[in-house]
Amino acid sequence: MALIEVKGLSKRYGSAIGIDRIQFNLDAGESMAIVGPNGSGKTTLVRCLLGLVEPSEGIAHVAGSPYQPADPTRIGYLPEDRGHFQRDRVIDVLRLFGTLRGLDPKASARKAHEYLEEMGLGSQAFTPIQALSNGQQQKVHLGITFMGDPDLLVLDEPTRGFDPVNKTLFNKYVAERTGRGATLILVTHQMQEVEDLTERILFLDGGAQHYLGAVSDAKRDLGETRTEFTFLGELPTTVNDWPLALQGSGRAELIHTEDLDALPEHLLSDLLAAGVRVTGFQTRLSSLDEVFVRMYGESAEMEGEISV
Template identity: 30%
Template structure:
């Protein structure tokens, strides 16, 4: 048997994996990798196949075709100890205390009792639950219980962290705390994958994105590469009958007439070739345009997401929705 490749550049990789339930494809020909030390956003509408893909990656589900690799090998008990996984379906032993449950998960991942208890205490204190070391899970609020489950996922300091819809059910304060925790784990050197359909979290946190729809990959690349799919634009309003299109055309800018109202004419300028909004404004001023308003528009990740997945918002009938 070959020794594990602990220096593999991709702690997780799916290679042309497909999975069918009742004859319908939950995941079809899915291939992507998580670069070592990066934060990868795994994005898609509810029912797009995110959870199924992650379960295949961890060996919970067997693909009908293709393969999944963890640290260069098929998922096994040894390399799974290097993984921290927060499933979308939350669940803790409700009669156990917060300290005991975090320690329990740590021991399952190979920590000794003393180390697991010490880390449980440290993490609970660090994230505002220091007064609840002996509180049973059943006596916690939903948000606090979810926080404990997240800490249980991270207690053994995993090399690869997989978080399936981690922000679901958290209030804005706890969402902010979780973003901070993800950044801290990333700074420690962990590779992180989190699935979400909330674009704002991905836009703030991710180095790379994989976007899927109806079980198929639609995009794989950096945030900047994703943003480049939707060109920037700028809106300029002018007084009177000034022809902004003709004026800007001399400077190499493409503009189109939008509408006219009582405030003047309104124009939309295309910035799809790398032009900067301030350059357009400068060109308009130099051309003597009687400008009444100027508004640059930078695409948001949500715009890119919608352009790639279209109307895939209705969940497919797959195992992850049952």
């Protein structure tokens, strides 16, 4: 039996659609990202799954039934809005959530201190959360999510406010937990996180399910083939009618959706024949960032009228 079962799940807010007929299964130990532009239904889907919002239609089951806080499956949920416990001390909040997830008080305190030391916050244990920087507060809220080693991690924009060093630290921490069998649902706009941490991906668009599949398949099915090259000097205006696009000084690419194995070799021959001094040459699939831009374009930069 799947740990997560979502079937025909819909949520309407009056005449507005939050999500529409979403359907997927997620087995224990699997990892999946939910992505889409603002207003596409990501947060509504998660809230329906966790019983925080009642769906209009369909089912959202965790371990075989609608989720209730008393269920034996332990969930660590990092919501998009994280304004709670601001006046409380860091250590007190972490210890509280450790005991709520079944740790005895001593074990909870030990785990809390271990986490803070690992995250570079050991000296801030007795500091009120509101006195910390945004990045430090984010680490604390992630610690709340991780306390007690939950079976299911549901993380909504987990690295907001993180610099590259802390993103790397976060990725390592999450990968360790999924490596020990935790199930992960990741809601994010950061496509590199998706590639680093998840096996599957669900694209939402306007509340509807646009694509569900493996991350590697998504790049192949939704993306393009990109032949890139670096060169010295100037690139002629046309090279045998190839639709080349400059990507910066000394860099250009050709984007094509056709499966033409010989195309890169023909392009390279034509560049050399035109006198272009090619210094590097590769063909690759689109990255998830490029897939996202191709799918959503300008809509990804606009806020939805309803934040769902």
